[in-house]
Amino acid sequence: MSATNDIWVFVEHEKGEPKKVSLELATKAKELADALGGSAAAVALGPGAGACAKKVGLYGAGTVFVSEDEQLASYSITPQAQVLADLIGERQPRVVLFPATPAAKDIAAQASARIGAGVLTNSIDVSIKDGAVASTAPAFGGSIEVTSTVAGDVPQFILVRPNALLPQQVGGDAQVVAIGAGVKEDSLLAKVVDVVVEAGAEAPLEEAAIIVSGGRGVGGPENFKVLEDLAKELGGVVGASRAAVDAGWISYPHQVGQTGKTVKPNLYIACGISGAIQHKVGMQTSKVIVAINKNGDAPIFEFADLGIVGDVFEVVPKLTEEIRKRKQMT
Amino acid sequence: MNIVVCLKQVPDTTAEKKLNAEFRLDRASVEKIINPFDEYAIEEALKLKEQKGGTVTALSVGPESAKEAVRKAVAMGVEKAVLVSDDALAGSDSLGTARAIVGALKKTSADIVLFGMASTDAASAQVPAKVAALLNQPLLSYVSKLEAGESSATVRRQTDKGYDVITASLPAVVSVVKGINEPRYPSLKGIMQAKRTQIDVWSLADIGVSAAEVGKAGATEKVLGFVPAKARQAGKVVKDDGTAAAVVADFLVASKCL
Incomplete structure (x- = not known):
């Protein structure tokens, strides 16, 4: 066991605005730390880190370690991993919770390689079992759920999927502590020369509360417009099946499934998607699934909460209109 | 330029997996394939x-069975093939691997090491x-x-908003996403070549790694249940009779999605 019972959160943020998943983890960190008699803390790195402290504190972190160093900007991986590993070595938390997002997965991997931490991935719940902090994760295509912990005298990292835990305002004013240790020369191995935002490329599917997804049945790239309209009306984002991506109708970052993203929204609307196992494994833990498909025998109807056997281009535009009307009424 | 492409053999996910009485994967019942993401790394x-x-x-x-995955890479056009195989590697976690x-890699001096971004079975994206x-x-x-x-x-x-442009000196470790290229199919000549190519099998002793650092001995995850x-x-x-939109909207309200 590590020297303390402290539970930490690695905060992912956008120029000082913590991502929702960071708040989900802060609330869980407080729950675990309270049960173990330790404290909940968060680590925020890069420009804007200090601005995260208020919100992360409100959601549960008692202490927020911050460094505003430019070299720790969100897109730098190795420098963040090095500073985090040094801080963990110095302060000895028992567990560090990370968002299971691409950048944080890399940072956790590199920090753990530096200090020999044990990493549990794809977590959908974190709890205490017989005094150990345990992570539950789906395995074998989601057919079983495995609960595991890290054995031995090493720090434990848990990568938790966005939307798996409930963020709650259980904290207060966090104490902000500046991180003394800086970036070492030998971790500056890769240089970010540009950060490009592409119009229409935005696909923050892992954190989305609502996803409207299209498959082969959508029929062509121009037809994704009706899905975009519905997503916009619902405040959601557009996803796609592999068939739609491979056909070139929509870009790869939108792909949900085995060779795409794993998502866990409140609402997943599958339009013209048959629901093959490769797609199912990426979206089966959505809270509510609605499927619209012409083919009444499509496998998606075997696990959708509501199925509509019908034409996507009939149903979806009417649904967008219906939702607009209902929103105006309230 | 010396390029090494790292591959993993994974269970085929197109079929539902059978579990035995202990909720462990019944490996005999599952077809094995090359990790789909690794095909993009081979092509690159x-x-x-x-x-x-x-x-x-x-x-x-x-x-030993992972030789089949390596042969597929040879069939696509890779000329050298190495499998690190040792009984002590069984049960390795991502750090052990x-x-x-x-x-x-220390025996091969690569300028670029390529990986697929993740495997489709463990999906931890930790190894690269x-x-x-x-x-x-x-x-x-x-x-x-x-x-x-x-x-x-x-x-x-690739990011959720577009992309970052990054430069680094070589040697470097690269993991690729789907869509970076279109993996080629093995040619007939490649398939014949794959049958003839000698796959070097290296033990832990050959690569100078201690058995205590890998496999079950080096893994930290303890399964509780x-x-x-x-x-x-x-x-x-x-079935849509023209009123499906209202049916869906009512359902969304009832399930608190609206």
């Missing part, structure tokens, strides 16, 4: 070689970043475009 390695010359080596860590890969950390080489991950010069590389790293996941049930299915 072959493209690099076509531009720059040099050799491409496929490297895998796994049981990374240590074995690093041991093998760990290998880079253990080698203290630049990590270029989630790459959607790769341009290599003699001593440096410039890549696009398994439960079958709650299977989703089929909900109501309605």
